[in-house]
Amino acid sequence: MIINKKNVMLLLCFAILITGCKSIKNIDIIDIDTKKETTFIAMDTVMTLTIYGKDETLTKIKELITNLESKLSVTNEKSEIYNINKTKNATVSKETVNLVVQALSLCERTNGNLDISVYPILKEWGFTTGKYQIPSKSTIESKARYVNYKNIICDMANNTIILENNMEIDLGSVAKGYTGDCVVELLKSENVMSALLNLGGNIQALGHKPDGSMWKIGIQNPFHNEEYMGTLKIADEAVVTSGSYERYFVVDGTVYCHIIDPTTGMSIQNGLTSVTIVGESGIICDGLSTALFVMGLEEAIEFWKESNDFEAIFITEDGKVTITEGLIERFSLLETTTKINQEMEIIYRE
Amino acid sequence: MNNLFSITHSITQITDLFSRKNQKKHNPIKTTAWIIVIGFIFVFSCIAIVYNTYFRETGTIAYIYQDGICIYSIDLSTVTESKSFVITGEQGNNTILIEEGKICISEADCPDQVCVRSGWLTNSVAPIVCLPHKLVISLVSEDNTNTSLELDGVAK
Numbered sequence: 001m002i003i004n005k006k007n008v009m010l011l012l013c014f015a016i017l018i019t020g021c022k023s024i025k026n027i028d029i030i031d032i033d034t035k036k037e038t039t040f041i042a043m044d045t046v047m048t049l050t051i052y053g054k055d056e057t058l059t060k061i062k063e064l065i066t067n068l069e070s071k072l073s074v075t076n077e078k079s080e081i082y083n084i085n086k087t088k089n090a091t092v093s094k095e096t097v098n099l100v101v102q103a104l105s106l107c108e109r110t111n112g113n114l115d116i117s118v119y120p121i122l123k124e125w126g127f128t129t130g131k132y133q134i135p136s137k138s139t140i141e142s143k144a145r146y147v148n149y150k151n152i153i154c155d156m157a158n159n160t161i162i163l164e165n166n167m168e169i170d171l172g173s174v175a176k177g178y179t180g181d182c183v184v185e186l187l188k189s190e191n192v193m194s195a196l197l198n199l200g201g202n203i204q205a206l207g208h209k210p211d212g213s214m215w216k217i218g219i220q221n222p223f224h225n226e227e228y229m230g231t232l233k234i235a236d237e238a239v240v241t242s243g244s245y246e247r248y249f250v251v252d253g254t255v256y257c258h259i260i261d262p263t264t265g266m267s268i269q270n271g272l273t274s275v276t277i278v279g280e281s282g283i284i285c286d287g288l289s290t291a292l293f294v295m296g297l298e299e300a301i302e303f304w305k306e307s308n309d310f311e312a313i314f315i316t317e318d319g320k321v322t323i324t325e326g327l328i329e330r331f332s333l334l335e336t337t338t339k340i341n342q343e344m345e346i347i348y349r350e
Numbered sequence: 351m352n353n354l355f356s357i358t359h360s361i362t363q364i365t366d367l368f369s370r371k372n373q374k375k376h377n378p379i380k381t382t383a384w385i386i387v388i389g390f391i392f393v394f395s396c397i398a399i400v401y402n403t404y405f406r407e408t409g410t411i412a413y414i415y416q417d418g419i420c421i422y423s424i425d426l427s428t429v430t431e432s433k434s435f436v437i438t439g440e441q442g443n444n445t446i447l448i449e450e451g452k453i454c455i456s457e458a459d460c461p462d463q464v465c466v467r468s469g470w471l472t473n474s475v476a477p478i479v480c481l482p483h484k485l486v487i488s489l490v491s492e493d494n495t496n497t498s499l500e501l502d503g504v505a506k
Contacts, residue, residue, distance in 0.1 A: 039477060039488055040418050046479045046486060048503075130462050201476075201506035209502070220506035226469050228504060239505040246506070276505060 030194050030210035038062070043069050043176060045200025049183075052210055053192040060190070061183050068179050071096050074119065074170045075128070084161050085119075085168040095182075097159045100152070102283050103174045107149040110291035110303070115149045115262035117163075119170035125267065127258040132249035134256065144265035177286025180204035180238055184282070204238040204282050214330075220245075222274040222315055223339040229315070230337075233330045238282040242289035243274040259293050270296035273317050278327065279310035297322065301347055315340070322347060412453045412471070414446070415486040426451050426489070441483045453487055455480065476504050 030052050038058050039048045042065050049061060071093055073079040080092040103116050120143045122128055124135040135143075146166040153162040163169065171178075176199045184206050187195050195206040196215055205215045214235045218228030222245045232239060244257030256267040275293045277285040288310060292300035297314055304312055304324055311326040319339040323331055325348045333344055414422040416439055426448060434447040434456060444465065445457035452472045455465040458480055465480035477488035 039415065039486055041479070041481065041484055041486065044481060046477060046481075048477070048488075050502075196502050198503045201504070203503045203505045215502045216500065218501045218504040220504055225467070226472075228501070231501065232505075241505045243506065 032210045035210075042066060043073070043179070043200065045176070047200060048198040049195070050197075051187065051192055051195040053187070053190060053195070057187065057190045057192060061186060064182060064186055065179055068095065068175070068182065072099070072171050072175045074172065081169065081171060084163060088163045088165060088167070089160070091158065091160045094159060097154065097156055097161065099171060099174065099178050099283075100154050100161055100169075101156060102178065103171060103287065104149055104152060104154060106174065106284065106287035106291070110288065110295075112149065112262055113294040114173060114287050114291035115147055116169045116171055116173065117147050117149050117152060117167055118260050118262045118265075119168045120166070121147060121260055121262075121265045122170065122258070125256070125258075125260065127247055127260075132256070134251060140265040144263070147262050147265070173290045174283050174287045176200060176202045177238065177240060177282035177284070180282030180286075202238065202240045202282065202286060203234070205234050205236060208235045219276055219313060220274070221337050221340060223319065224337070227337050228334060229321070229340045230313075230331055230333045232276075232278065232313075232327065234278065237278055237280055238285045239276060239278050240282070240285040240289045241274055241276040242293045244268065244293075245273060259290060261294055268294055271316050271318075272297055272300075272314060274313075274315040275300065276313040277310050278312070281309070284309060304347070305349055320345065325349060410451050411490045412448070413488050413490065415488070417484045424448060424453070426453060437485065439483050439485065444480055444483055444485055446487070453489070454478065455485075455487070458483070476506070 032052065034052045034054070035050065036053065036055060036058050037048065037050045039046060040062065041047070047065065049058060051057060051061075070076065070078065071080045074081050074085070076082060080090065080096045084090045084092065100116075107114050107116060121140060124139055124143060126132040146164065151164045151167060152169065155162070180197055180199055180202060183197055184204060187206050193207045194210050197204040197206075201220075203217050209215055214233035217232045217234055217239050219230050219232060219239075220241060220243070221227035221229040222243050225245070242259060244255065244259060247258035248255050250256070255269070259268045260266070261268055272293055275289050277289045277292065279285045292303060292312065295303060297316060300312070300314065301322075304310070311324045313327065313331065314322040316322075319341045321333060321340060322345045325346060328346060333340065333342065335342070410426040412422075412424045412426050413420050414424075414437065416437065421437070427450070429448050429450050432447060432449040434445055437444050437446060442459040444455050444460070447454050447456040452470045454470045455468075455478060458466050460480055460482040462482060465478055465483075465485070468478050471478045471487060471489055474489045477486050479486050
């Protein structure tokens, strides 16, 4: 074949014909064929990771999560948290100290509505073992006396954490969120531009979907475990829901959920049934979802008005949905869902 | 359809180019050969488009993992009558029930019974999990009209 202009043009035309023409919308080109997905059990929950990248990256993420779990598990006798609770004074890894510092700042920010030292009370209720029971008033009072995050001393210079006697901590309320943040950091360092993490119901997205659109996330209907009550579009954000429907037990018609008020030691019954927090930081969303549930709707709304790093969706026991103004464009209520009131209330900052 | 249009458009352009070239050199055999090649690619593209649009597999496949290893994969779209079977693991037993397009754990001897309470699994968004027995059932739906509203995940 003679190499001339026409032949080269023809070859080019054929190349286009054979490979097909892909429309490119955004500047960052992500190859959808690099989609990798894995599901595994870690941190007492199921994790599903979807990334557009390499298999090695998935392996690295799993290693990261396993490593964090081995340090943060409250029940594993070899974990650093177990060691802190046992010895009350322990030198731990940088990651654990980092997490405790961030958790304590959330406890402070929420004025103790989140408290990582509530663990001894949680144990009395049986929420850690599944053997549920209502503890006696005197038991709760005796345990609640020692619940106070302010008595945790965190020495960052020496990586040491010191507790008072009778005190025990559990990072369960922030560990998954922190893990999400760590995984996102790892993904960024591996040049992954698009990923969706589902860490046991905690959703965290890196970037947009490869086609440039936002990730579409369903929000669990608290009144029906096979339904979603609405959908939310996110990008580069985390979505964390705390609900009284996750772990609970019923005695004489009263529902006792696994979220405990750190000041009274009682299972929360304030009319809320689900709180969803949307924001850039996984750990903040995770911690605040619990704290705002403890606060109750009115106080939680006030808290949101004074903050600027998250948005929220509240669902009360009567099926009423309240959302914050930043979600108006991105959240849509599903029409046919069990018990959910179709008239949604929107909260503005004024 | 846009794709189809652009293909036909490019083909017309190429054939035009060739007929002009051959008017000069008077080589009708070469022209015919080219037209046959282009025609072949055209027909092939059409078949591929039609196949992709109408004959794509619409199966719903359930994958059952035990301790991270896939031990069963079941095409739920081919299930005609309900069937059940027991999966025995180190920690205990789970009875799996399958029907057309759906799967559930009907019985289990785990302490928390969360897997049984999660009910039927009909979409690919959230898997059924039995934590005590390290059993995970997830669905992969290739159906275009799946029931998960094309969600990427569910926050709970």
